[in-house]
Amino acid sequence: MTTAQHKIGSGFDGTTTAAEVVAGLDLTGKLAVVTGGYSGIGLETTRALAGAGAHVVVPARRRATAEEALRGLGNVEIDDLDLGDLDSVRAFASRFLESGRAIDVFIGSAGIMALPETRVGPGWEAQFATNHLGHYALANRLWPAFRPGARLVSVSSRGHHYGPVRFDDLNFEHGYDKWLAYGQAKTANVLFAVHFDKLARDRDVRAFALHPGRILTELVRHLERQELVDAGMVDESGRVTGGTKTPEQGAATQVWAAVSPQLDGLGGVYLEDCDVAEPAVDGVRSGVKDYAIDPVLAERLWTVSAELTGVNAFA
């Protein structure tokens, strides 16, 4: 960590929308890559950035779905990408680099959550592989295009409280648990931002991780209705409960991380509700856990990720 993990008093809060974050900002001439930028909070992120004038590249696992979701939105370009397939990651990155353009904002918003045990690639647990390794490989492959002043935004979750990275069993070969696996992947998203920030800051590129809030989106596609009730997202009759953000509010923190001048000079920190988060306190479901921002664990995860994916832009 390079900066204190404490609130800066942004003036925003959990009700702030992505449109409010970009109000008054002119992003004309900026280019953003937003994975998952065609669903849930990613879609609202694309809308806000494109609406403020940025050109947004949306790499999509399901192109037709992305085209439908983004129809009529200017400043947006769709390409193909499956984060669970490193060949697909390499192919997308090659196409982008060949275009000769520079990246001002990289937002890893794509993600999957709490699915039944699933393996991708060489037997990797799907949540770790998709949510972390895919983004790790993508950002490293795209690194030559990052412009000085650029930001990388790693969309994590309060789900990182479920547990640390299990270095002795990364792929849950023993005792798969869908929530522990999600927690590991989301902890990895934070550690990734911590070490990326350390490596990239000499080139004036900074990184942030964040919890967007609780938002009812397609992310819950693998959950039963009762699990949504237990998680406090909907009540017994299926109505969205108080405290659940709209997608426009859910997109706000990652948009703030990507473009707010309030974060100039900062990096390697975890955000929530459009502010830097406080360290987590035992028994309280907010803030960031020590194991997610530990620089030693961040470097260890980077080394393992480089070995697994065969990519390391900073080697």
Ligand SMILES: NC(=O)c1ccc[n+]([C@@H]2O[C@H](COP(=O)([O-])OP(=O)(O)OC[C@H]3O[C@@H](n4cnc5c(N)ncnc54)[C@H](OP(=O)(O)O)[C@@H]3O)[C@@H](O)[C@H]2O)c1
């Ligand atoms: N919603 C919440 O309450 C909440 C809370 C905390 C953190 N988050 C985090 O916020 C992020 C966005 O979640 P969301 O709520 O917006 O979910 P969402 O609506 O399900 O969007 C997720 C996006 O990720 C894409 N994606 C999934 N697997 C992919 C792959 N292998 N390759 C490429 N793209 C892939 C999906 O594409 P397809 O639809 O084509 O599969 C979709 O566009 C996630 O990282 C999630 O962990 C969400």
